[in-house]
Amino acid sequence: MSKGPWLDEDEQQAWRSYLLMNRTLETHLERHLQREFGLSKSDFEILVNLSESESGRMRAFELGRATQWEKSRMSHHLSRMEKRGLIRKESCQARYPEIAITEEGMAAIKACAPAHAARVREFFVDIFGPDRLAVLGEVSDDIVAKIGQHCATDCPPEVSGLDAT
């Protein structure tokens, strides 16, 4: 009953440790971000990308590429962020609007970035240490690559497109 694809004890155990660590770390980081600065992880991600871009403005689908979000999620979230004054949708002359970070958004991310980085260092980077961290990075890339190649052949994202025909 354990020959198939099953995980043995050790594997099971490591996998569960990993899952728990993940959840714990994620919630820890997000709670601090939220409580101290009123930003969600999602807000943070968007603001990081915008603030790192030269002009402080990007097209929505560039953000989508960078964050790997679905376009509808992006659209919803950007609307909410605009309502909160963190970004602005600028319709300039081009046919698609650009997303620009506002003063307020810039201030928000500058305020929270150091504390956030410090936490990542304290609870992740420093516990791994340089060597193991490097290994983790490599393995992570391998996993992403493997899933990517798997999906390329196996799960073309819901093509069958017939709209309303």
Add this chain to the structure above:
Amino acid sequence: MSKGPWLDEDEQQAWRSYLLMNRTLETHLERHLQREFGLSKSDFEILVNLSESESGRMRAFELGRATQWEKSRMSHHLSRMEKRGLIRKESCQARYPEIAITEEGMAAIKACAPAHAARVREFFVDIFGPDRLAVLGEVSDDIVAKIGQHCATDCPPEVSGLDAT
């Protein structure tokens, strides 16, 4: 500008690889679960716990301890799962209801577990390999411990309890 708590290039890079891997793996696993078996990760987690218990029945707060969910999340989710027929709340003679897995729930998890395990193996366990996996498990436990101890001293979960005084 990089002396404070800041992350250097390599650290930054590893951390981002890790984040991406995480998201990718999680969404990959969850999509398959959802599409092939109609279960969310949350459903899966509950059903795993119930099906692993001797009697197939647990109190809600035991599930809470096992999954680390907030009690309100648990309550909401159990209600939805009951509506879908995956579990049952049995009010027997004790004052608090027990959560029991149904035939249908049992069938669902038995159906999806092998495929799920196979994916975890293919995209995670086998890519790490036994040694690195073991290391990851240890580091994960360390991180959880560190966050735990940090929170014990630093962030007692919002005590101030005054109800409506």
Add this chain to the structure above:
DNA sequence: CTCGTTTGGTTGATGTGTCAACCCGGTCAG
């Protein structure tokens, strides 16, 4: 006994993610 607290659990409001459907402007085949 009675009041205050703790424990286990529910509820409702709100914010967020996902899916499917749709819209609109280009592009390309015929």
Add this chain to the structure above:
DNA sequence: CTGACCGGGTTGACACATCAACCAAACGAG
């Protein structure tokens, strides 16, 4: 020109998570 089909983006409905407030039984000290 017409009509299929993109790519980029929005919308609405729904599932889900979180928070705060609440409820009821059990416990403990006075």
